[in-house]
Amino acid sequence: MINKIKDNVFQFCFKQFGSCVYLIKLNKNILIDTGSKSNESELLDNLKELGLDASDINTVILTHTHYDHNGNIDLFDKAEVYDYENISDLDVPEFKIIKTPGHTEDSICILYKDILFSGDTIFHKGGRGRTDLAGGSEREILDSIKRLEKIDYNILCPGHDD
Numbered sequence: 670m671i672n673k674i675k676d677n678v679f680q681f682c683f684k685q686f687g688s689c690v691y692l693i694k695l696n697k698n699i700l701i702d703t704g705s706k707s708n709e710s711e712l713l714d715n716l717k718e719l720g721l722d723a724s725d726i727n728t729v730i731l732t733h734t735h736y737d738h739n740g741n742i743d744l745f746d747k748a749e750v751y752d753y754e755n756i757s758d759l760d761v762p763e764f765k766i767i768k769t770p771g772h773t774e775d776s777i778c779i780l781y782k783d784i785l786f787s788g789d790t791i792f793h794k795g796g797r798g799r800t801d802l803a804g805g806s807e808r809e810i811l812d813s814i815k816r817l818e819k820i821d822y823n824i825l826c827p828g829h830d831d
């Protein structure tokens with residue numbers, strides 16, 4: 670299912686378990702996360718509905734490296750892929766990256782205008798990511814959430830949105 674967040678920002682939500690995927694159309698086509706493998710065909714259908722093929726995606730940003738977020742990364746072999754490791758090389762001046770360890774050590778959030786893409790760090794209704802998986806840290810996620818509270822955004826786009 671495609672939800673239009675803004676003229677150039679779309680949210681894809683899927684039937685099977687997996688993260689939401691966000692498409693931001695700037696001078697390039699940017700995806701935030703890729704969902705789980707079980708949602709591959711739905712993801713491709715959603716892109717097609719917006720007139721895009723996987724090869725039209727120029728940049729993929731992973732909010733963290735869990736299988737339900739990076740499951741379809743192999744579809745985007747034409748894209749530059751960014752995660753925690755190389756995110757400082759990302760050349761999208763419209764984006765501000767916030768490193769938010771806690772759910773995983775490599776969790777990041779992305780601020781674009783008044784939209785915060787929060788991965789699995791925070792969810793709607795005050796929810797937050799679990800910290801009992803590998804690399805999780807309760808203390809770190811609380812620090813990260815404090816940092817996010819200082820950020821000025823109006824629209825929250827989390828990794829899971831029920």
Ligand SMILES: [Zn+2]
Nearest residue numbers: 733735772789
């Ligand atoms: Zn996760």
